[in-house]
Amino acid sequence: MGKLNIFLAASEVVPFAKSGGLADVTGALPKALRAMGHDVRVVMPRYYIVDKEKYALKRLEGSLGVPMGNLGEAWADVYEGVLPGSDVPVYFIEHEGFFGRKGLYEEDGFSFIDNDTRFIFFSRAVMQLAKKLRFRPDVIHANDWHTAAIPVMLNTHYAYDPDFAYTGSLLSIHNLQHQGKFYKGAMDALGVGWSHFNAHELEEYDGVNLLKGGIVHADVISTVSQKYAQEIRSHEFGWGLEGLLNINSYKLHGILNGVDYEEWSPSVDPFIAQQYDLGDMGGKAVCKAQLQQTFNLPQRSDIPLIGLVGRLVEQKGIELLAHAIWRLLEMDIQIVILGAGEKWAEHYFSDIAGKHSDKFGCYIGYRNDLAHQIEAGSDLFLMPSLFEPCGLNQIYSLRYGTLPIVRATGGLDDTIENYWNDQTHGTGFKFYDATSDALVGTLHWALDVWHNDKEGFERLQRNAMEKRYDWEGAAREYDALYRRVIQGRRGQQGVDE
Numbered sequence: 001m002g003k004l005n006i007f008l009a010a011s012e013v014v015p016f017a018k019s020g021g022l023a024d025v026t027g028a029l030p031k032a033l034r035a036m037g038h039d040v041r042v043v044m045p046r047y048y049i050v051d052k053e054k055y056a057l058k059r060l061e062g063s064l065g066v067p068m069g070n071l072g073e074a075w076a077d078v079y080e081g082v083l084p085g086s087d088v089p090v091y092f093i094e095h096e097g098f099f100g101r102k103g104l105y106e107e108d109g110f111s112f113i114d115n116d117t118r119f120i121f122f123s124r125a126v127m128q129l130a131k132k133l134r135f136r137p138d139v140i141h142a143n144d145w146h147t148a149a150i151p152v153m154l155n156t157h158y159a160y161d162p163d164f165a166y167t168g169s170l171l172s173i174h175n176l177q178h179q180g181k182f183y184k185g186a187m188d189a190l191g192v193g194w195s196h197f198n199a200h201e202l203e204e205y206d207g208v209n210l211l212k213g214g215i216v217h218a219d220v221i222s223t224v225s226q227k228y229a230q231e232i233r234s235h236e237f238g239w240g241l242e243g244l245l246n247i248n249s250y251k252l253h254g255i256l257n258g259v260d261y262e263e264w265s266p267s268v269d270p271f272i273a274q275q276y277d278l279g280d281m282g283g284k285a286v287c288k289a290q291l292q293q294t295f296n297l298p299q300r301s302d303i304p305l306i307g308l309v310g311r312l313v314e315q316k317g318i319e320l321l322a323h324a325i326w327r328l329l330e331m332d333i334q335i336v337i338l339g340a341g342e343k344w345a346e347h348y349f350s351d352i353a354g355k356h357s358d359k360f361g362c363y364i365g366y367r368n369d370l371a372h373q374i375e376a377g378s379d380l381f382l383m384p385s386l387f388e389p390c391g392l393n394q395i396y397s398l399r400y401g402t403l404p405i406v407r408a409t410g411g412l413d414d415t416i417e418n419y420w421n422d423q424t425h426g427t428g429f430k431f432y433d434a435t436s437d438a439l440v441g442t443l444h445w446a447l448d449v450w451h452n453d454k455e456g457f458e459r460l461q462r463n464a465m466e467k468r469y470d471w472e473g474a475a476r477e478y479d480a481l482y483r484r485v486i487q488g489r490r491g492q493q494g495v496d497e
Ligand code: ADP
Pocket: 019, 020, 021, 022, 024, 309, 310, 311, 338, 339, 340, 365, 366, 367, 368, 371, 390, 391, 392, 393, 394
């Protein structure tokens, strides 16, 4: 079997709507699958922020009826566009009541109270859309809790539907912390019947857990790095689902994310002050000076500059940094941070930036151009995550010759090779304990190399810049997983390939 029909459903897709790395993945993987010859199509909600004119979206004829269990039927409009730079179709599910709001999942820091209904609706709409389009997917690829109800629906509502007779499901977990846990009233919208509200499927502590249901019902489950696929089977990283994941480990796989090097390479990056590459690193010094200027820091080349970009949330280890910051400020270094997230962190880091403006710069908000400039202009890039399913910024950093200092967890551990004083190995610096001491100690070590072993530092930069984590390789691994899904399904039904 060569070409596959793949329906990829996600709550966010670059460039239409993004809150984190999930959107980077769902915007890039389909293009790589398309290049392999597959008929891959993407479905996402038509949020208020998705500009129909800018992306030339066309409305499909007729409305889409979406059965909502005990809540009756809801109706959606469907729009069609393409992933920019490709011919991959993207379908947008429009429903004013559910998605005609500013935020994707929340506004002003408060989650929408009806997120269960919104994403159960979206999941059911994905199934209905496949029917409407007469697109018979070999695999429906669901992502995170938002679409985790799809594998459940496939095995219940659509179990005997001939349109899905040969359809299997893959559920990718990008972040196990967020599981879609709701009051059990969510069963009404799901409409699969209370017999599925049990500890082996959707029920957890008398509430509904959508991701749990997805894990049980999906034919295959994947996470975004191999290390994370192992970690989530333990108490420390399992968020209560480690037992279930152990039972289902036979169908659990890890595939490392790729990155889009057309967007994230210093040799072609339009956002940075001067492009550079391994052959001529001159531009990196220019980018550093520019970054110092942007953050009003003294323009000195002889002082190491450390960058951080990311959501300011517990996952990213910002508490470790918050505790370490006073010791860092005693060192002869500069630090710049770009991020938004928990209010305490936004206030705390902004406050320090005000008081130590000669050493510490902070931009609270979301800015893609600045993210690129920090990757290019910094000497070292900090990612002290408590857990990290994959992480993209450290992979970007490698390409920019900005050596990552990371906690050895999940994708950070899989992508960064620790510095060895053996003259050959290494692409960055790792620490293991989730403590401020470990962070500070490892930073000291990295600074020591920067100051006292220029050759060693440059060797690491070279190793880092030569590494490639492209989507082509990752797409081949997904291809293999899709075939596992199909084999499992057809095996069950006794149908030969
Ligand atoms: P996560 O998905 O957990 O947030 P990833 O490292 O996988 O972490 O992806 C984060 C993505 O979001 C990267 O593309 C990163 O550049 C981007 N990003 C995060 N915060 C910001 C910000 N404040 N401004 C610009 N880009 C950001």
